[in-house]
Amino acid sequence: MADELELLRRANPVPSGDPRFGDGPLGHEAERRLNQFVGPPAVERPKPGRFLPGHRSIGRLLSRPRRTRLVWALATTAAVAMTSLALLLAGPSTTPAVAAPRPLVVRADSTPVPLDQLAERAEGAAADGSSGLRKGTHVQSWSMGMSEDKPPITLPVERIVRWNADDSHTELVVATDPRHPGRPVLSDEDGDPGLVDDGHVISEQTFPPSWSDAPPESPPPHDAKRLRAYLQDAQHTGTPLTTPELLDATRLLLDTWTLGTREDAALVRLLADADGLRPVGQVTDRLGRHGQAYVYDVTGARQMLILDPVTGAVLGLESTATTAEPEYALKVGDVMDYSAWMR
Template sequence: MADELELLRRANPVPSDDSRFGEGPLGQEAERRLDHLMARAGDERRPGRSRFLPGRTRLGPRPRRTRLVWALATTAVVAVTATALLLAGPSTTPAVAAPHPLVVRADSAPVPLDRLAGRAERDAEDGSPRLRKGTHVQTWSMGMSEDKPPITLPVERVVRWNADDSQTELVVATDPRHPGRPVLTDEEGGPRLVDDGQVLSEQTFPPSWSDAPPQSPPPHDATRLRDYLQEAQNIDTPLTTHELLDAAGVLLNTWTLGARENAALARLLADAKGLRSVGQVTDRLGRHGQAYVYDGTGYRRMLVMDPVNGAVLGLESTVTVDQPEWGVEAGDVVDYNAWIR
């Protein structure tokens, strides 16, 4: 695998110091968008075929402007392939770690999102904890192809920014036998591996001087945060609720929000249309949260928020219609993010 990665690096058509690509490494959301973009390119060559939700609204919005470092993107594709190999032996079928959809507790009472936003605003009065650049996130993403069953790839990622504005990123494949078990801890000043993880990549990136969202610090009032997220998504029109959820994921994959930013995001979500409160869930890291659901055409998204301070804990996407040509059934989880403070 090392030889293939080295060939990819040498084939990079854009130098890493090119001014057009000075915004840092390809982020998790950008990788997902690139995957959708590549799928659409393949669909144009095969009329009538779609890699995801054929004939229906896709889970991610069509990007208006794409700025990608293609060598890093290609390396990410190789890393996904490596994950599948790491999770399965050479003579076995790929290990499947597909999680079941989160289940709402039948005896729990829904908490209106407006009330939760009020809690977040009260919690933010002392301004603690403060905003911190960097993220710690555990994800489950379904990989699909036409000739193989879908597999879910569990990955944990820690990004830390240094005093000189450089950043380090550690990506680990989690053990599919224990979905939801954290593989990385961040004790005593840095991430530490535990036994059931395989390192996919460990990289240090040079400083990024971009002052555009999401690299610039997010504001801590809802009106300005809405504009910030719209710019981060390169969308010229007001964000739909679906686009707002995507934008929240981009934000949380770049920053660990402080109390005031949590409150602003909670208020912004409370003002969004179509998010309905459904009750309490226990997320895949064992945390209790309040769940809010947004229903689209052919998919459902569940937002999980801390019932005490209104922080976003997770975001789950499931399909609601069978797609037999891809081996996907209604209720399958295709994407899940759990953010860890």
């Protein structure tokens, strides 16, 4: 950190104690030196980044703003420089809420529970016939933004959707990271990343009544066969869902509905029939809940599904890079996307 601070001090053409500090625009020489520190000329910059393959919410691309002739007040320069340093160079002790979450770790001493067995548990939990199904969701999510000219950043948000009796609904989105309560959180609500207070409201909207009766707006069924057809309709496909498509459809379903015990049991039974989804053992998710983990490998990524060990309810879904993308500074093991659903 001392080296980076010294670099910033040398890049500042006017020391903070100088009588000219904050009085006006930079001179030609000062502006040239600041431009050299901030970045290369536009003609030398790489082309804007692209989305990496994976789930549609993975890789929220950070567009690079055009740099016109920089004429900054020195006070603003100092603030921007220190913010950039905090975002890009600081260690976990200074801005832990900005850091990407580490992949969930399976307990080495845990016993994997086959999906068939968990489906039987879920069916037992739903045997009394009660459900608890309701429209709306409460979810914490972390999504990684990537571009060719900036390090990857992770944007943590909490989203609460509530439906009203007249079929209108409200959506509240706030910037928060439950791993670091009360700490500043990285947000890009204005198109550029910056730190905001924990709990900062990104958006609060009310939507008019929706009269659609097509999946996922219509209530999901509570038997596996009908649920399979329902999810195919939600994904707009007439062919059987592949395992990655089923996991995507599960995310879409849970971003619309909070499932009851019967719907949970139907979904677990459906997942038990999916190819390549294998049990790996017990994990503790990012909200501190214990669950059973099931993984599926796709090109360049590993998807981990976390289920409640008793009811089979989906607790979370994590996508982790298994192939490095050096042009995006993406490393093997980086968490690209994570959702944790709450009841």
